[in-house]
Amino acid sequence: MTISPVVSLRKAIRARLSADSALVAALGAAKIYDEAPRGAAAPYVLFSDAKLRDWSTSDSRGAEQIFVISIVSIERGAAEALALGQRIVDLLDEAPLALEGHLLIDLRHQSAETRREHNGRFARVDLRFRATTEAQ
Structure with a gap:
């Protein structure tokens, strides 16, 4: 079974972030979630929206x-x-x-956006990235 490029990239990102002692210390643990558990103590990191597009060439299957x-x-x-x-x-x-099952071609930060949520109780920063991969 082929692993999704989204799942593969998220696994690699989670491993990279969890291995950084400064980030883990600032979070109070490796709090990197697909969905925050009920009652999760902030600060924490979430994988939010993802958009996958075909990026194939005549020689290989790829994704953006x-x-x-x-x-x-x-x-x-x-x-x-x-x-x-x-x-x-x-x-x-x-x-x-x-990445498992894929080759990472490029990973770049594109933008950041801040906002307040839950009547100003939470500060949120959304970091937008672009990655391109090829299937192996």
Whole structure:
């Protein structure tokens, strides 16, 4: 069974982020979720939206992913979430990740957006990335 390029990339990203002691310490544990558990203590990191598009050539099957990693914080203002976001960008932008079943061609940070949620209780930073992969 072929592994999805989205699943493969998320596994590699989770491994990279979880291996960074500075990020894990700032989060209070390796709190990197597909969906935050009920009552999860902030700050934490979420895999948010992902869009997958065909990026195949005549020689190989490929995929382009536009995906969002979100940081959620309960600190006043967005400073904590932005600092955590910058650490994630530093770890992932152009990182040479090893993927299961796919070859990572390129991984780049594209943008960041901040917002408040739940009547201002949570600060959220959404980091948008673009990745291209080829099937192996």
